[in-house]
Amino acid sequence: MSEERGLFIYGIVPSDVEPTPDASGVGDPPGEVTVVRHGRVAALVSEVPLQGALGRPADLTAYQELLDGTATVAPVLPVRFGTVVTGPDAVVDLLDAHGDRFAAVLDELEGQVQYVVHGRYDESALVQRVLDDNPSAADLADQVRGQPEEATRGQRIRLGEIISQAVELRRESENRELLDTLGPLTVAGVARPPSNELDAVNVAFLVDADREDEFVDAVEDFAEQRRGLVLMRLLGPLAPYDFVNAHQLAG
Amino acid sequence: MTIATNDGQAGGALQRSGSSSGLADVVETVLDKGVVIDAQISVAVVGIQLLEINARVVVASVETYLRFAQAVDRLDITPRNQKGLPDLVQGATGAVTAGKAASGLGKTVGAIGGAVRDAVGELGTDRERERPRRRRRSEEQHDE
Secondary structure (H helix, E strand, C coil): CCCCEEEEEEEEEECCEECCCCCECCCCCCCECEEEEECCEEEEEEEEECCCEECCHHHHHHHHHHHHHHHCCCCCEEECCCCEECCHHHHHHHHHHHHHHHHHHHHHHCCEEEEEEEEEECHHHHHHHHHHHCHHHHHHHHHHCCCCCHHHHHHHHHHHHHHHHHHHHHHHHHHHHHHHHHHHHCCEEEECCCCCCCEEEEEEEEEEHHHHHHHHHHHHHHHHCCCCCEEEEEEEEECCHHHCHHHCCCC | CCCCCCCHHHCCCEEEECCCCCHHHHHHHHCCCCECCCCCCCCCEECCEECCCCCCCCCCCHHHHHHHHHHHHHHHHCCCCCCCHHHHHHHHHHHHHCHHHCCCCHHHHHHHHCCCCECCECCCCCCCCCCCEECCCCCCCCCC
C-alpha cells in the first residue's frame, strides 16, 4: 500500500523562524512541523497522508496552537486550515510567486497579535434587565409565569421574541462600545458574528505588543462595568486569523 | 488545579485564556480564516478530505423564543444571585484567571482557563504549547 503524502501548510512566517523540536502538527500520529524557506519568507508545514481526513478536534487544536505559539515570537500569516500541497517544491513555488506580498504583510504584522474579547450574558440577569426596561415584556411575563407552556404558547413566543430582539440591540451597542473604547489602543478591530443567542460581545482586535498591558487593562475595565450581567472572556494572544482576509491571494 | 488567588466576588470580571478553552472556541477562531491558496493560484494544491465541522450559526427561532420564555419562568424559582452550575464554574475560573496574571503568555493561564469548557465539546488543551522560536539573524545559524 503506497502512502501518498502531501504537505499541510499552517502559515507563512519570516524565514528566520524555526519550529522547536517538540512542535507537533496535524494528523494521527501528529506530523513533525518543519519549515520550507525561500528568500525572506517561509512556510510552516508538516507531512500528511493524502488518504486520511483532517479536521478532528486534535487537528484543529494543533493547527491553532502552532500558529498562536508562533504569533508570540514572530509575525505569522495563517493559511486556511486544510491547505495541502504536493511537496516542498510546491511550497517554494508558492513562496516564489507571492513572496513579496507575504513579506509586506509580515512586515505590517510585526509585533502585533490578535485578541478576542468575548462576552456572554448571564441569562437570568439579562432577562431581568429586559423585563425591568420593557413594560410590555413584564406584562407578558406576568401572563406566562407559572402557567403551562401549551396554554401560553402565543404569549411565550411574543415574550421570547422581545427578549431576543433586546439581546440583538444590546449586542450591537455593546460591540460598538467595545470597538469605540478599545479602538484608540489597538491597530484594528472587527466584530465577529455571535456564536450563541446569549452573546453580548464578540470582537477581534489586532494589538501592538507594546500596548498589550494597556489593552488588557481596558478590557478588564469594560468587564468590570458589566460584572454580573456579562461573563467576559479574553482569548489570546492569537495569530491574526481575523485580519488576513484582505490579503487573500484570490483574484 | 490551582484555584487559589481570589475568591469569587473579589476576583476580576474578566476570564483569560491563553489560547482557546474549548472546541467551540477553536472552531470559531480558525475555521474559514486565513489566507486562501486555491487551485487556481497553485496547481500543486491537493484536495484533502476535511471532516465536516459545523460552526454554529445563530438564528433566532421559535425555539429560541420559547427558551427565553422558560428563562422567565426560572426567574421565579431561582432566588436572586443564585446561578446555574455552568455560571458558577465560569465565575470561579474567572476569579482565578483574573487580574495581573494578565499580560503574561498564554501557557499557565491557558491551562487554568482550560477548565472551562464550552457546551459544544471539550478537548485536551493541556499539551505543551508548541512554539517555534525565532532565530535571530545575528545568531549563528545552524542547519536542521
